[in-house]
Every structure is written in structure tokens, then in C-alpha cells.
Amino acid sequence: MTNHRRTPTRVGLVGLAAALVLAGCTVADEDGGGADSPSTEGESTEALTPVSLQLQWLTQAQFAGYYAALEAGYYEEEGLDVEILPSGGDIVPQDALAGGEVDYAIAWVPKVLGTIEQGADVVNVAQIFERSATLQVAFADAGIESVEDLDGKVIGSWGYGNEWELFAGLNQAGVEDVEIVQQAFDMNAFLAGDIDAAQAMTYNEYAQLLEAENPETGELYQPEDFVVIDWNEVGTAMLQDAIWADAERLESDPGYAETTVKFLKASIRGWIDARDDAAAAAETVTAAGSTLGASHQLWMTNEVNKLIWPSSTGGIGTIDPAAWEATVAMALETSNETGATIISEEPAEDAYTNEYVEQALAELAEEGLDVVGEDFEPIEVALNPGGA
Amino acid sequence: MTRRLAGAALGLATLVLLAVVWELYKWLGPADGWSIGEARVLPRTSDLAMPHTWEILSRLADPLTAAPGAPSLARAVLAAGAFSFGIALLSWLLGVTVGILLALGMQRLRVVESAVLPLVILSQTIPLIALAPLVRGWGSRLYLGPVEWEPWMSVAVIASYLAFFPVAVGALRGLQSPDTIHVELMRSYGAGWWATLLRLRLPASVPHLLPALRLAAANAVVGTVVAEVATGIPGGLGRMILEFANFASSDPAKPWAPLLGAVLLGLVVAGLVALIGLPLSRFRRVEVSA
Numbered sequence: 028m029t030n031h032r033r034t035p036t037r038v039g040l041v042g043l044a045a046a047l048v049l050a051g052c053t054v055a056d057e058d059g060g061g062a063d064s065p066s067t068e069g070e071s072t073e074a075l076t077p078v079s080l081q082l083q084w085l086t087q088a089q090f091a092g093y094y095a096a097l098e099a100g101y102y103e104e105e106g107l108d109v110e111i112l113p114s115g116g117d118i119v120p121q122d123a124l125a126g127g128e129v130d131y132a133i134a135w136v137p138k139v140l141g142t143i144e145q146g147a148d149v150v151n152v153a154q155i156f157e158r159s160a161t162l163q164v165a166f167a168d169a170g171i172e173s174v175e176d177l178d179g180k181v182i183g184s185w186g187y188g189n190e191w192e193l194f195a196g197l198n199q200a201g202v203e204d205v206e207i208v209q210q211a212f213d214m215n216a217f218l219a220g221d222i223d224a225a226q227a228m229t230y231n232e233y234a235q236l237l238e239a240e241n242p243e244t245g246e247l248y249q250p251e252d253f254v255v256i257d258w259n260e261v262g263t264a265m266l267q268d269a270i271w272a273d274a275e276r277l278e279s280d281p282g283y284a285e286t287t288v289k290f291l292k293a294s295i296r297g298w299i300d301a302r303d304d305a306a307a308a309a310e311t312v313t314a315a316g317s318t319l320g321a322s323h324q325l326w327m328t329n330e331v332n333k334l335i336w337p338s339s340t341g342g343i344g345t346i347d348p349a350a351w352e353a354t355v356a357m358a359l360e361t362s363n364e365t366g367a368t369i370i371s372e373e374p375a376e377d378a379y380t381n382e383y384v385e386q387a388l389a390e391l392a393e394e395g396l397d398v399v400g401e402d403f404e405p406i407e408v409a410l411n412p413g414g415a
Numbered sequence: 416m417t418r419r420l421a422g423a424a425l426g427l428a429t430l431v432l433l434a435v436v437w438e439l440y441k442w443l444g445p446a447d448g449w450s451i452g453e454a455r456v457l458p459r460t461s462d463l464a465m466p467h468t469w470e471i472l473s474r475l476a477d478p479l480t481a482a483p484g485a486p487s488l489a490r491a492v493l494a495a496g497a498f499s500f501g502i503a504l505l506s507w508l509l510g511v512t513v514g515i516l517l518a519l520g521m522q523r524l525r526v527v528e529s530a531v532l533p534l535v536i537l538s539q540t541i542p543l544i545a546l547a548p549l550v551r552g553w554g555s556r557l558y559l560g561p562v563e564w565e566p567w568m569s570v571a572v573i574a575s576y577l578a579f580f581p582v583a584v585g586a587l588r589g590l591q592s593p594d595t596i597h598v599e600l601m602r603s604y605g606a607g608w609w610a611t612l613l614r615l616r617l618p619a620s621v622p623h624l625l626p627a628l629r630l631a632a633a634n635a636v637v638g639t640v641v642a643e644v645a646t647g648i649p650g651g652l653g654r655m656i657l658e659f660a661n662f663a664s665s666d667p668a669k670p671w672a673p674l675l676g677a678v679l680l681g682l683v684v685a686g687l688v689a690l691i692g693l694p695l696s697r698f699r700r701v702e703v704s705a
Contacts, residue, residue, distance in 0.1 A: 117645040129555075215664050219461065
């Protein structure tokens with residue numbers, strides 16, 4: 028009796044163990060295959076220098092230039108094998124760069140200033156976005172025409188370093204009596220009336236509003252339905268998407284310094300392509316794995332182009348010392364609702380450098396490329412419901 | 416067979432009931448939701464906050480985007496679900512292996528139990544938001560020979576980190592569950608640790624282990640999706656949830672699709688774990704909650 032009971036036990040356990048082992052093997056085999064394919068690619072392009080770029084958000088047209096450069100093979104022409112890493116909720120690009128995980132990172136200047144003060148040794152090598160894309164949006168009938176009108180209102184903000192232009196604007200206007208609420212990724216709280224003035228990027232959330240149905244008309248919301256406060260106009264705009272590099276490596280490693288020029292050159296060529304053919308760039312981003320709707324993607328490409336072109340600094344990526352100083356000054360003075368400021372003392376002078384971007388621009392200009400975009404005209408993008 | 420059919424019918428009926436409750440609340444609930452003070456405890460019933468169940472379902476059949484050749488939303492969600500499933504399964508296997516090895520070590524040596532068990536419990540108090548950048552940072556600096564550290568591996572490590580815990584604790588309790596009298600009987604037979612393990616402790620651990628495996632499966636799925644959000648790796652459900660969250664205002668049915676995908680993923684993984692329980696059913700005289 029006992030024996031009869033025991034034998035199937037062992038068989039059952041052995042069977043289970045075998046099943047687990049087999050399952051483990053299949054998965055492991057698949058992994059091996061998955062990991063092998065990129066490395067074989069690496070072998071065929073052995074002469075290329077591997078470069079990784081950390082974005083500050085998911086794959087989307089905000090980063091169209093880099094994807095366009097990758098797709099067109101500009102990085103490869105410069106001898107670079109570029110890997111673009113999207114970011115999620117918890118990945119901080121400048122931390123990944125300072126930690127040596129990646130070679131370059133895209134991040135907003137005020138956010139990085141805070142990180143630099145905490146000891147990160149990174150340097151701004153190209154200020155790709157010359158203008159700020161952050162808006163504060165209210166309904167047209169909310170009686171909000173200027174920053175002063177935000178007094179006593181409920182204001183939405185994403186926080187996490189995205190709020191500083193808003194606070195700089197409020198501080199400048201002397202507005203203190205506001206209720207700041209944490210805003211979600213969607214605009215539902217604003218549309219439902221929980222928030223009087225919501226934060227929105229021209230290239231993303233503002234478009235979401237224009238893609239949503241107005242229950243009163245049954246049609247999409249129109250720009251006339253809203254009032255926007257544009258920090259560029261208020262004068263509290265801060266520098267946004269910039270390319271950051273590892274300062275210590277730039278000093279000590281001539282190869283990295285050379286790679287930086289090549290990387291900037293190819294990236295700028297990508298942005299030039301995105302300017303000259305926004306539709307193609309939008310498609311490239313979608314093909315790279317973005318699931319944003321087609322009209323939303325094109326809108327984003329077009330709006331991002333407006334932040335870059337025409338360049339008033341002499342060429343895309345050139346850091347305007349005045350704009351840098353203004354951002355630093357605001358980072359020093361602006362206090363948020365807890366009274367904290369971004370930084371407590373001025374960053375070292377070498378927190379930005381035009382050395383590499385100027386070299387890249389000179390080489391591109393020599394090749395006959397237009398790095399200023401004097402005649403840039405944005406296209407008209409018709410948004411579809413849901414951004415489809 | 417009839418019992419299983421009845422079970423499936425019951426499951427389906429629950430789904431329908433859930434949909435009915437959703438629609439009833441949407442129909443009868445206060446338009447502005449219900450708040451206690453500042454905190455909203457019941458949602459608004461607007462089409463933005465709660466799209467009709469049939470709109471959520473019919474949106475699944477529509478194309479993902481208006482781009483020519485775009486797959487249907489359902490198809491995109493299934494593809495993302497398959498991607499996450501692969502990672503979740505791997506994480507589960509990793510977590511279960513590590514958990515069982517830890518439990519064996521702790522059962523074998525008292526000193527290991529005293530040293531490791533507090534750490535195991537402590538390990539679960541580290542918030543994922545802190546863990547995700549760390550794992551990615553360490554991974555990128557690992558040298559694995561020809562294999563390069565891929566972003567999805569970070570996700571698998573984070574998810575298995577959540578999955579090993581219930582297994583380690585559950586398996587340890589299971590391995591320690593035989594009565595002293597049975598252990599002493601084995602000793603009187605002259606059976607060593609291995610023989611006692613195979614004949615007594617492992618069979619006795621099954622009622623503790625199976626619920627632990629189920630918990631580990633749930634943790635692996637949640638861990639995978641959340642770690643995908645945290646690291647932003649493309650391809651899976653987590654990233655899709657993050658990306659579609661933007662469209663809650665303009666395409667309200669769309670963000671629900673990856674959530675349905677996550678539910679489906681959870682069901683599939685739970686079903687697989689239930690299959691493991693079948694050949695072991697004769698040991699499940701009593702099932703103990705983990």
C-alpha cells in the first residue's frame with residue numbers, strides 16, 4: 028500500500044521538475060536567440076562606435092530628429108552605432124548619464140541644474156529646443172487672461188521638475204494664493220472642471236484637448252475655446268530639451284569628444300530632415316514603436332519644429348548665453364509651494380559649452396546644409412478625434 | 416467536465432455582472448461622483464471617466480491609429496500582452512527557483528534561516544520606484560561576455576524580485592510543516608536529509624507551495640507591467656498603459672484596452688499555475704493560505 032502510494036509521488040515530482048526544466052530551457056533558448064541577433068548585427072558593423080542616447084520619455088515625435096537621423100543612416104555615416112533608449116516613469120536621464128549607463132542624455136536644463144548641484148558632472152553640449160513648449164491652459168470663459176488672474180484658482184501641474192516655469196511666472200506676478208494640484212497624464216480633471224488652469228505641452232496635451240469632443244457642440248474643441256498662458260510670452264520660459272554629455276569624459280577622452288561632434292552633427296541633420304519633411308519624420312517615429320495616432324504624431328513633430336526653427340542663436344543647438352543665464356537666475360530665485368528652489372548657488376561656468384556644437388554646425392554649413400532655417404514655415408496639421 | 420463547464424459559465428456570468436454593475440452605476444450614479452471632503456471615493460459617471468462597456472469592446476475592433484495598415488487595437492494589445500507574458504513567465508520561473516532554493520537553504524540550516532529570512536522580508540519594503548533605476552544601472556554595467564544587457568532583462572529581474580518572496584516564505588513553511596513524529600519516524604528509518612526531503616517534506620509542502628506559486632504568478636505579472644512603466648521599455652502592456660493614458664480625454668475607451676490585456680494576462684498565468692496543481696492534487700488535502 029505504502030509502496031503503491033510512494034511511486035506515483037516520485038513520478039509526479041520528477042515530471043513536474045522535468046516540466047519546469049524544459050520550460051526553463053525553452054525560455055532560455057529564446058533569450059539566447061534574442062540576445063544573439065543584436066550582437067551579430069554588432070559584428071557586421073564592427074568599425075562603428077557604439078553610442079547610447081537616453082531620452083526623457085517614451086518614443087514620440089518630441090525626439091523626431093534622433094529617430095530621423097537613425098533611420099536615414101546619418102549616425103552610421105559618422106561611424107556611430109546609436110541606440111536610442113526611451114525612458115519611463117522612473118528613469119531620470121541625467122542620472123543615467125552621470126551613472127555612466129549611457130553616453131548622452133536628453134533633459135530639461137532646470138532639472139539638470141538641480142542634479143549638477145548635487146554633484147553630477149554633466150555638461151550641456153547642444154540646446155536643441157530654443158523655446159519652451161509649456162503652457163497653462165484655461166477655458167476661454169474662466170476669466171483667466173494673464174498670470175495675475177490665476178490668483179485664487181486651482182492650478183494643475185505634473186510636478187517632478189516640470190512645474191518651475193509656472194512657479195517662476197507666479198512669483199513674477201506676485202500671485203501667492205493658488206491651489207496647486209497634481210495633474211494626471213490626461214486632461215480629464217481640467218475638462219471636468221476640477222482644475223481651472225491645466226499644464227499642457229504645445230506638442231502633446233494641448234493637442235489632446237483639440238482631439239477631444241466638446242459635449243456642448245458634439246464637435247472637437249477648438250482653439251477659441253481655450254486661453255493659453257505661454258511662458259515664452261510671460262518671460263519665465265526656461266530652456267528645455269538639451270543634449271547632455273559626460274563632462275569628465277569630454278576632458279579626459281579625446282575619442283569621446285570627437286564622438287560628441289559626430290553625434291551632434293548627425294542628430295542635427297536628423298532635425299533638419301524633420302523640419303523639411305515633418306510628415307516623413309512623424310512616420311519614422313511611429314515606425315520606431317510609438318503608438319500615438321498619426322495626426323497627433325504629425326502635430327507633435329510640427330510643434331517641436333516650432334521650438335527649434337528658425338534658430339535665433341546662429342544655428343540649431345547653439346546655447347544662447349542670455350537664455351542660459353535667465354534659466355539659471357530663475358532656478359536660483361524661483362520657490363515652489365514648499366519654499367524650495369532648484370539650486371542654491373550658480374552652477375560652474377562649464378555647465379554648458381558651445382565648443383562641440385559649433386564645430387558640428389561649421390561642418391554641416393560647409394556641406395551646404397541650412398542650420399538656421401530662416402525661411403521655416405510650420406505646416407497646418409488637422410487633428411483627428413483621439414489623435415487618430 | 417460538467418463541473419468545469421459550470422465553473423466557466425459562472426466566471427462568464429461574473430464578467431457580465433461586473434459589466435451590468437458598471438453600466439448601472441454609470442446610469443444611476445451621481446454625475447459628479449461622490450466625495451468625502453476633498454477625496455473622491457466614487458468616480459464621475461461621465462463618458463470620459465467611465466466609457467460604456469460596449470464602447471470599450473467595440474473600440475478593440477477599431478484600428479490602433481488611422482495610419483494605413485495599422486493593426487486593430489485588440490491585436491496590438493494581444494501583441495503587447497504576449498511580450499509581457501514572456502517576461503512575466505521568465506520572472507516567475509526565476510522567482511520560483513530562487514524562492515525554493517532559499518527555502519531549502521533556510522530549512523536545511525537554522526543559521527541561514529535566522530540570517531536570511533529578515534532580509535527576505537526587508538527586501539519587499541524597497542519601493543519599486545527606487546529599485547527600477549538601480550537595477551537598470553547595475554545591469555548596464557554587468558559584463559556578460561557576448562550577451563549584452565537588454566532593457567527587458569531589467570524588467571524580468573524587477574518582476575522576479577517581487578515573485579520570489581511568497582515562494583520563499585510559503586515553501587519554507589511547507590518544508591517545516593511535517594509533524595515532529597513523522598520526521599522522527601524518517602530518522603528511525605535511517606533516512607538522510609535528502610530522503611526526508613523527497614519523501615516527506617516536499618510532499619507535505621505542496622498545500623503551502625501551490626498558493627505561494629499563485630501569489631508569485633500574480634506578483635510576476637504586476638511586477639512586469641509596473642517595471643515596464645518604470646523603465647519605459649517598448650513592446651509590452653505597461654508601456655501601452657502609460658502611452659494610452661494620454662488619450663483618456665480624447666479617446667476614452669482606448670486606455671481601458673491595455674488594462675483588459677493585463678487582466679487577460681493575469682488569467683492566463685493563473686491558469687498555467689493551476690495546471691501545475693493538477694498532478695499534485697493528491698497532496699492538496701488541505702490548502703493553507705500563504
